[in-house]
Amino acid sequence: DGGITQSPKYLFRKEGQNVTLSCEQNLNHDAMYWYRQDPGQGLRLIYYSQIVNDFQKGDIAEGYSVSREKKESFPLTVTSAQKNPTAFYLCASSSEGWKGNGYTFGSGTRLTVV
Amino acid sequence: AQSVAQPEDQVNVAEGNPLTVKCTYSVSGNPYLFWYVQYPNRGLQFLLKYITGDNLVKGSYGFEAEFNKSQTSFHLKKPSALVSDSALYFCAVRDGGNNRLAFGKGNQVVVIP
Numbered sequence: 001d002g003g004i005t006q007s008p009k010y011l012f013r014k015e016g017q018n019v020t021l022s023c024e025q026n027l028n029h030d031a032m033y034w035y036r037q038d039p040g041q042g043l044r045l046i047y048y049s050q051i052v053n054d055f056q057k058g059d060i061a062e063g064y065s066v067s068r069e070k071k072e073s074f075p076l077t078v079t080s081a082q083k084n085p086t087a088f089y090l091c092a093s094s095s096e097g098w099k100g101n102g103y104t105f106g107s108g109t110r111l112t113v114v
Numbered sequence: 115a116q117s118v119a120q121p122e123d124q125v126n127v128a129e130g131n132p133l134t135v136k137c138t139y140s141v142s143g144n145p146y147l148f149w150y151v152q153y154p155n156r157g158l159q160f161l162l163k164y165i166t167g168d169n170l171v172k173g174s175y176g177f178e179a180e181f182n183k184s185q186t187s188f189h190l191k192k193p194s195a196l197v198s199d200s201a202l203y204f205c206a207v208r209d210g211g212n213n214r215l216a217f218g219k220g221n222q223v224v225v226i227p
Binding site for chain 1: 123146148150155156157158159160163204206208213214215217218219220
């Protein structure tokens with residue numbers, strides 16, 4: 001079945017460490033997105049990519065970086081510059097048209113600073 | 115820019131009673147509207163959408179939503195709530211300017227046994 005796979009499900013980061021969250025989709029979707037979710041704050045867009053080798057900053061890009069070398073993959077790196085990275089991270093994808101379900105979401109990665 | 119508002123932080127309802135989760139939107143042009151549900155520690159799941167056609171849209175798990183153009187609303191409804199409907203619900207609208215979805219802040223639904 002087609003879908004989005006995020007890994008790992010849980011991730012622990014030490015202070016000053018960079019970590020990378022994986023997001024892979026086999027839906028043949030052009031666009032991919034990264035969101036951060038904190039309690040009571042809804043979804044906040046970090047980065048998005050509408051085509052391979054191109055991506056744009058969202059509302060809270062500081063301290064994060066991404067790459068889009070393949071259509072299927074959109075990894076997110078949380079750098080040491082992100083001072084409060086503990087959150088639930090969601091990856092999503094969408095096709096160019098709007099005949100489907102809008103966005104398809106992965107099951108999320110919960111990142112905790114230890 | 116397009117936006118949605120979900121005015122209530124939490125909706126409490128007794129099991130078996132009707133459930134309504136409110137959403138109003140602001141958009142230029144024709145709205146593409148979506149409802150998603152999120153269970154704890156999971157991603158968002160699609161419930162239903164309105165793009166064109168009948169104002170009453172039926173979706174997954176017995177949910178439906180009514181599109182009201184004059185009131186710019188797209189409220190989510192279920193005739194008889196179940197305890198398993200307790201979750202976080204998000205309304206979203208397509209932003210035609212950047213072809214992305216704009217999400218509301220979410221509504222926590224608590225169904226009381």
